[in-house]
Amino acid sequence: FFFLSFFLLLGILGEDALLPAPQNISILSTNMKHFLTWSPVIVQGETVRYSVEFQGEYEREYANESWIPICECSLITATVCNITDDISATVAYNLRVRADVGVGRSEWGTLEGFFNRITTSLTPPLMKVIADGYHLLVELEDMGPAFQFCVLYWKKGEESRMQRKVVKEVSSVVHLDTMEAGPDYCVKAQTYVEAINRTSSFSQTQCVRAQGGRSVWLITALISSAGFAVAALTLPFLTWKTSKVFQYSCCPVAVLPETLKVSEPPTQLILCGSEEAEQCDLTVHVMPSEEVLRLWIQ
Numbered sequence: 274f275f276f277l278s279f280f281l282l283l284g285i286l287g288e289d290a291l292l293p294a295p296q297n298i299s300i301l302s303t304n305m306k307h308f309l310t311w312s313p314v315i316v317q318g319e320t321v322r323y324s325v326e327f328q329g330e331y332e333r334e335y336a337n338e339s340w341i342p343i344c345e346c347s348l349i350t351a352t353v354c355n356i357t358d359d360i361s362a363t364v365a366y367n368l369r370v371r372a373d374v375g376v377g378r379s380e381w382g383t384l385e386g387f388f389n390r391i392t393t394s395l396t397p398p399l400m401k402v403i404a405d406g407y408h409l410l411v412e413l414e415d416m417g418p419a420f421q422f423c424v425l426y427w428k429k430g431e432e433s434r435m436q437r438k439v440v441k442e443v444s445s446v447v448h449l450d451t452m453e454a455g456p457d458y459c460v461k462a463q464t465y466v467e468a469i470n471r472t473s474s475f476s477q478t479q480c481v482r483a484q485g486g487r488s489v490w491l492i493t494a495l496i497s498s499a500g501f502a503v504a505a506l507t508l509p510f511l512t513w514k515t516s517k518v519f520q521y522s523c524c525p526v527a528v529l530p531e532t533l534k535v536s537e538p539p540t541q542l543i544l545c546g547s548e549e550a551e552q553c554d555l556t557v558h559v560m561p562s563e564e565v566l567r568l569w570i571q
Contacts, residue, residue, distance in 0.1 A: 292316065295323065295352075295370045295382040302393040305419055305466060309346075309354045311382065314372040322348040322373045326381075327356065330364040340369070348373060363469055365389050395464050395473035398422055402460045404481040409450045409458050415443045421465045423472065426450060429457040429480060439465075452483040 295311040302308070314321045325346040332339045346354035360366055365387035372379040399414035413422055426449050427435040440447055452458050459480040464473040 292372055292374055292377050292379040294380040295372055298368070298370060298382050298384045300356075300368070300384065300388050302388075302390065304396060304416055304464070305357070305390065305393050305468075307355070307357045307360050307388070307390065307393070309356050309368055309370065309384070311352050311370050313352050314379065316374050319374045320350060322350055323352065323354075323370055324348055324373065325354045325356070325368065325370045327359055327369075328367040329362065330366075333367070340367075360388070360390050363389065363391050391469045391471065393469070395466065395471060397473050397476035398462055398464050400460070400462050400476055400479070402479040402481050403446065404452065404458075404484045407452045407454070407483045408448060409452050409460070409481070410446045410448055411460055411462070412446045413440060413443050413462060416464060419466050419468055421467065422462050423465055424449065424460065424462045425475070426458060426460045428453075429459055454483050457482050 293314055295314055297312040298309065299311075300307060300309055309325060311323070314323075323346070325343045326340040327343060328338065328340050332341065341359075343354060343356060343359055346356075354370070356368065366389070367387060368384040369381040371381050398416060398420075401412040403410040403412065409426065411424060411426075413424075422440040422443070424438045424440060424447070425435050426438070436450070438447070438449060449460065450458065457480040459478050461475045461478045463475045465471075
């Protein structure tokens with residue numbers, strides 16, 4: 274019984290020593306996103322939890338080398354911790370992780386060396402080049418507020434006249450240029466992070482050609498059709514209106530004043546109606562020239 278109690282007490286006192294510290298601690302950092310990883314600590318029949326702390330330049334030099342816990346990575350079961358929000362300055366950081374089982378704790382496993390976010394790996398942005406008629410557009414991947422993009426574009430075969438555009442905010446497609454019909458236009462882009470003053474390599478070049486020929490023809494055809502329709506509708510009206518104007522100008526309608534109008538025709542007025550046409554002698558008598566001479570001498 275004495276020996277059994279001794280070994281139980283020894284087990285309780287040496288529990289921390291029996292729980293090994295996490296090993297193979299490293300950082301994976303890509304595009305300003307930082308993750309601390311480590312190898313799992315195996316304890317048969319137990320759930321091992323982990324806690325992570327960091328120490329920045331300020332803590333080392335002005336806060337007695339204190340360590341700050343990362344709340345999101347306190348007593349977690351995963352063997353990875355997202356430390357992006359805590360690595361907020363471009364300085365050297367220390368990081369460490371500890372294993373916990375029940376009330377037992379391991380020693381701290383510390384990252385070998387320091388981590389500075391300036392060493393993050395930057396990748397080119399995903400992009401899509403679009404030809405909208407004669408407009409050259411590019412759609413860029415939204416990589417976060419820290420990222421800007423340098424876009425190069427040129428007419429194929431004229432690389433010496435390459436143009437550059439800096440895109441600071443990605444909200445929609447970006448207009449680059451107005452293309453000419455025929456040649457291809459090419460685009461490539463790289464990321465830039467001002468906080469660390471670094472750029473990525475360039476993306477693969479993508480080329481497109483203006484797609485406006487068909488649309489221009491279609492617009493022209495629609496305009497022509499509309500013009501013919503308007504002409505077909507307005508031409509008869511204009512013809513009728515013109516004829517009325519000429520009729521009034523050349524053959525105006527005389528309107529008799531009221532004072533000259535006769536309410537009842539006089540008895541001396543002979544009306545030649547259709548029924549009295551035979552009684553009206555409209556014969557014209559021509560006087561011989563000899564008789565005219567004789568009358569003139571008299």
